[in-house]
Amino acid sequence: MDDARPARRREALELLETLEREAPFPGAVRVGVTGAPGAGKSTLLDALVRVLRERGESVGVVAVDPSSRRSGGALLGDRIRLRSRGADPGVFFRSMAARDRLGGLADATRASVLVLACVFDRVFVETVGVGQSETDVAGLSDTLVYVAQPGAGDTLQFMKAGLLELPDVFAVNKADQGAPAQRTAGELESGLGLGGAEDAGWTRPVLCISATTGSGIDALLDRLEAHREHLLARDALPARRRAGAEAFVLEGLSRRYGSFGLEALGGAEALRERLPADLDRAAFSVLRALGAEVEEALRKS
Amino acid sequence: MSRPERARPWVFRTYSGHSSARASNELYRSNLAKGQTGLSVAFDLPTQTGYDADHPLARGEVGKVGVPVGSIEDMQALFEEIPLDRMNTSMTINATAAWLLALYVAAGERQGVAPAQLQGTTQNDIIKEYLSRGTYVFPPEPSLRLISDMVAFTVDAIPKWNPVNVCSYHLQEAGATPAQEIAYSMATAVAVLDAVRARDDVPDEAIPRVFGRISFFLNAGIRFLEEVCKCRAMAEIWDELARERYGVQDEKLRRFRYGVQVNSLGLTEAQPENNVIRIVLEALGVTLSKKARCRALQLPAWNEALGLPRPWDQQWSLRIQQILAYETDLLEYGDIFDGSTVIESRTAELLEEAQAELHKVLELGGAVAAVENAYMKRKLVESHTARVKAIESGELQVIGVNCYSESEPSPLLEGSQSVLKVDDAAERAQIERLEAFRKRRNAADAEAALRGLSDAVKSGANVMPASIRCAETGVTTGEWADALRDVFGEYRAPTGVADRASAELGESAGRVRERVRAVSEHLGRPLKILVGKPGLDGHSNGAEQIAVKARDVGMEVVYEGIRLTPQEIAQSARDEGVHVIGLSILSGSHGVLVIDTLEQLRAQGLGDVPVVVGGIIPDEDADLLRRAGVRRVYTPKDYDLVRIMGEVVDVVAESAAAA
Numbered sequence: 025m026d027d028a029r030p031a032r033r034r035e036a037l038e039l040l041e042t043l044e045r046e047a048p049f050p051g052a053v054r055v056g057v058t059g060a061p062g063a064g065k066s067t068l069l070d071a072l073v074r075v076l077r078e079r080g081e082s083v084g085v086v087a088v089d090p091s092s093r094r095s096g097g098a099l100l101g102d103r104i105r106l107r108s109r110g111a112d113p114g115v116f117f118r119s120m121a122a123r124d125r126l127g128g129l130a131d132a133t134r135a136s137v138l139v140l141a142c143v144f145d146r147v148f149v150e151t152v153g154v155g156q157s158e159t160d161v162a163g164l165s166d167t168l169v170y171v172a173q174p175g176a177g178d179t180l181q182f183m184k185a186g187l188l189e190l191p192d193v194f195a196v197n198k199a200d201q202g203a204p205a206q207r208t209a210g211e212l213e214s215g216l217g218l219g220g221a222e223d224a225g226w227t228r229p230v231l232c233i234s235a236t237t238g239s240g241i242d243a244l245l246d247r248l249e250a251h252r253e254h255l256l257a258r259d260a261l262p263a264r265r266r267a268g269a270e271a272f273v274l275e276g277l278s279r280r281y282g283s284f285g286l287e288a289l290g291g292a293e294a295l296r297e298r299l300p301a302d303l304d305r306a307a308f309s310v311l312r313a314l315g316a317e318v319e320e321a322l323r324k325s
Numbered sequence: 326m327s328r329p330e331r332a333r334p335w336v337f338r339t340y341s342g343h344s345s346a347r348a349s350n351e352l353y354r355s356n357l358a359k360g361q362t363g364l365s366v367a368f369d370l371p372t373q374t375g376y377d378a379d380h381p382l383a384r385g386e387v388g389k390v391g392v393p394v395g396s397i398e399d400m401q402a403l404f405e406e407i408p409l410d411r412m413n414t415s416m417t418i419n420a421t422a423a424w425l426l427a428l429y430v431a432a433g434e435r436q437g438v439a440p441a442q443l444q445g446t447t448q449n450d451i452i453k454e455y456l457s458r459g460t461y462v463f464p465p466e467p468s469l470r471l472i473s474d475m476v477a478f479t480v481d482a483i484p485k486w487n488p489v490n491v492c493s494y495h496l497q498e499a500g501a502t503p504a505q506e507i508a509y510s511m512a513t514a515v516a517v518l519d520a521v522r523a524r525d526d527v528p529d530e531a532i533p534r535v536f537g538r539i540s541f542f543l544n545a546g547i548r549f550l551e552e553v554c555k556c557r558a559m560a561e562i563w564d565e566l567a568r569e570r571y572g573v574q575d576e577k578l579r580r581f582r583y584g585v586q587v588n589s590l591g592l593t594e595a596q597p598e599n600n601v602i603r604i605v606l607e608a609l610g611v612t613l614s615k616k617a618r619c620r621a622l623q624l625p626a627w628n629e630a631l632g633l634p635r636p637w638d639q640q641w642s643l644r645i646q647q648i649l650a651y652e653t654d655l656l657e658y659g660d661i662f663d664g665s666t667v668i669e670s671r672t673a674e675l676l677e678e679a680q681a682e683l684h685k686v687l688e689l690g691g692a693v694a695a696v697e698n699a700y701m702k703r704k705l706v707e708s709h710t711a712r713v714k715a716i717e718s719g720e721l722q723v724i725g726v727n728c729y730s731e732s733e734p735s736p737l738l739e740g741s742q743s744v745l746k747v748d749d750a751a752e753r754a755q756i757e758r759l760e761a762f763r764k765r766r767n768a769a770d771a772e773a774a775l776r777g778l779s780d781a782v783k784s785g786a787n788v789m790p791a792s793i794r795c796a797e798t799g800v801t802t803g804e805w806a807d808a809l810r811d812v813f814g815e816y817r818a819p820t821g822v823a824d825r826a827s828a829e830l831g832e833s834a835g836r837v838r839e840r841v842r843a844v845s846e847h848l849g850r851p852l853k854i855l856v857g858k859p860g861l862d863g864h865s866n867g868a869e870q871i872a873v874k875a876r877d878v879g880m881e882v883v884y885e886g887i888r889l890t891p892q893e894i895a896q897s898a899r900d901e902g903v904h905v906i907g908l909s910i911l912s913g914s915h916g917v918l919v920i921d922t923l924e925q926l927r928a929q930g931l932g933d934v935p936v937v938v939g940g941i942i943p944d945e946d947a948d949l950l951r952r953a954g955v956r957r958v959y960t961p962k963d964y965d966l967v968r969i970m971g972e973v974v975d976v977v978a979e980s981a982a983a984a
Contacts, residue, residue, distance in 0.1 A: 067817070
């Protein structure tokens with residue numbers, strides 16, 4: 025899926041386009057997990073996977089590391105292996121580093137989620153919450169969880185940067201540390217109350233959990249379930265997935281061709297009008313077709 | 326001519342144990358007959374990490390780096406015909422220290438020896454396990470509680486026991502400078518003492534006695550004059566902590582008491598006979614200064630970098646101690662450095678530097694916090710990286726390794742018998758003994774004792790009485806540890822590698838990076854390597870250095886920490902789609918674990934993914950591994966990481982060309 029050689033890329037694209045078209049709806053549960061470095065995202069995933077496996081659900085995980093180095097090298101290192109079950113075919117874990125290549129990480133992430141969603145009951149996408157990667161992950165997930173750590177100023181920073189508008193569920197980790205976690209949860213609750221687009225009928229919950237001791241994990245899974253039911257009951261999931269696909273296509277075009285790409289297609293507004301209603305079932309093929317149009321325009325100009 | 330009065334020598338020990346309790350008992354008795362005056366028990370990794378011999382993670386590790394002790398019967402066999410009321414026993418045991426002490430108490434009782442008569446030491450320093458040695462099991466907070474339970478219990482019940490031997494030893498192996506060694510070990514001691522002081526069941530007036538029972542375990546490196554200064558500085562800083570932080574008045578209780586194992590990691594595989602000279606010089610560093618002389622000394626064997634020493638190798642090291650203590654005039658004088666301005670000024674420098682660093686760690690919230698936020702780990706890795714670089718560049722000279730490497734063939738290495746081989750049947754035999762024992766014991770008693778343990782752990786009661794009850798009723802090591810795992814959970818320490826700064830790349834590394842780029846282009850995506858540590862061996866420094874170097878030359882590196890089964894490694898390799906796998910095993914279990922990993926890879930359809938292995942691997946084993954399909958084998962004499970990286974790229978390129 026992340027092989028950059030042209031022949032392999034073509035094969036992969038064909039497969040992805042088929043998958044998008046044929047995948048059943050709503051299919052696997054897609055959950056995004058984001059938060060600052062050190063918030064305990066990996067440990068939380070480990071705890072979640074453990075509980076889900078006990079319930080008999082199979083789980084695929086894509087972990088995205090947006091950091092990029094001059095050497096091109098990357099250490100997917102502090103990611104300590106999910107300890108959930110020794111060798112368990114019911115769990116799949118793939119880590120990906122940002123690379124300087126066509127399409128960037130967003131393509132590879134979306135591709136991985138699509139593939140894993142065909143095989144596993146539930147798919148998690150994890151990333152460090154910094155800018156674009158978080159938006160990408162939000163577009164790929166039905167439910168986005170933000171993992172906060174107690175006493176950290178970063179939650180405030182995220183709030184200022186507007187990044188806390190995206191998550192649907194907040195989990196304050198390290199609740200075993202006691203008071204600091206309660207305080208952070210309180211700050212988050214009041215912060216969320218002040219602004220942010222409240223989705224009708226969904227009050228974004230703030231939970232205190234401990235990934236290490238496992239406390240609050242069941243409650244978190246309950247909230248994830250509740251959010252999914254909320255989306256399905258209001259028939260809001262298709263719109264959410266479509267919005268994610270739209271962002272993917274627009275981002276993809278501007279990443280590949282810069283502002284010229286969108287202009288060549290008549291600007292973002294006109295383009296949005298043109299995009300099909302079932303875009304989330306055709307994002308890769310639409311992106312490919314639009315790309316061809318832009319290239320055609322490029323040749324003419 | 327009358328001989329001048331001589332000081333009493335330190336306790337002579339040899340760190341030993343292997344295969345089975347019975348085989349180790351024989352070794353101990355023969356060592357004692359040769360004049361050893363104390364015992365130092367090496368436990369195998371399953372015992373150290375709380376697994377029974379038949380647990381999947383124990384495979385290949387039973388009886389390898391030490392003796393397996395799975396129950397009271399093993400403990401009894403280990404000390405058969407060794408009267409525990411007259412023995413001074415040091416146990417290198419940490420996460421499961423409370424359990425091994427409980428077994429020792431129970432074994433003593435079966436010999437008719439009361440707990441109050443027992444003398445010895447449990448290492449029991451969990452901080453350095455997180456930082457370096459890797460045999461932790463539980464998270465830091467509950468681990469610290471177990472330690473403080475032991476301190477609170479022994480101070481009255483086993484008053485001659487040293488419940489905690491704070492280790493600067495492993496910090497040095499992990500790369501610590503002398504000042505870091507002093508600062509971080511003192512920070513650990515402070516964490517333990519503060520935890521004990523905070524307990525309701527330890528009255529304030531007991532604190533000086535508690536303080537007096539805390540001992541240290543030091544490393545002695547080849548810069549032996551600086552080591553003299555380090556020991557003197559530690560004695561001073563300890564005395565200051567006693568007076569100022571803990572209000573200890575009694576001079577006797579303020580004494581800095583420490584045991585030593587001289588540096589084993591610095592022993593070389595190349596020209597190993599030179600190690601004898603290194604060992605002697607390092608022993609001088611901790612014995613020359615009377616004021617800061619060790620209480621107990623254990624010397625490694627000359628061939629430790631090659632494999633497990635034989636009884637003769639250990640005897641040679643014991644003789645070094647005896648010659649030093651009995652033949653030389655060392656013990657006839659007072660402190661020969663008193664009045665030396667050189668020693669005093671270096672000591673003062675170290676003291677100042679160490680105090681500043683200790684202050685910093687305490688400011689950050691103490692040793693436990695500095696583990697959790699990886700501050701200490703990061704500092705150690707920085708120092709270690711600098712050291713490795715200095716050896717690579719030749720700035721730090723290691724005779725026979727990066728200079729003067731031309732050598733006559735060594736007659737000591739002739740034949741395949743230059744190290745001890747643990748019989749692979751030892752594991753099977755231990756499992757059979759364990760199974761028979763489980764059938765023989767009174768299951769209801771053992772279950773009741775385990776419930777009692779679980780209750781004590783949950784309620785916050787001291788775990789020692791309940792653990793002793795478990796020992797007496799025939800609970801096994803794995804059962805004891807599982808009961809605690811159920812309540813405390815298991816800890817995975819931060820590896821400290823992810824945010825490690827990359828080193829400046831030299832010219833040769835730059836060339837390797839170019840090759841990585843070229844091969845990646847050919848592969849269609851960046852060269853991805855999995856660095857794996859199968860088995861229970863927790864010495865992660867080597868694997869971490871490899872991981873960081875691989876990243877620096879442009880590879881994508883998946884490093885998932887320690888304690889993985891071959892199946893887990895194979896599954897990761899498949900999930901992550903790696904091009905090459907590097908395995909690191911220092912426990913000597915490479916035979917079983919590497920072969921198992923290769924089999925698992927084949928089972929996953931990954932038989933064509935090349936595997937390279939690093940570890941303490943004798944030549945004949947290396948041949949075996951290569952025949953089994955391992956592409957390259959690296960041993961401690963391969964210190965040039967850039968060259969290793971270059972070869973890894975070669976291996977990937979060869980495989981890609983063959984595919």
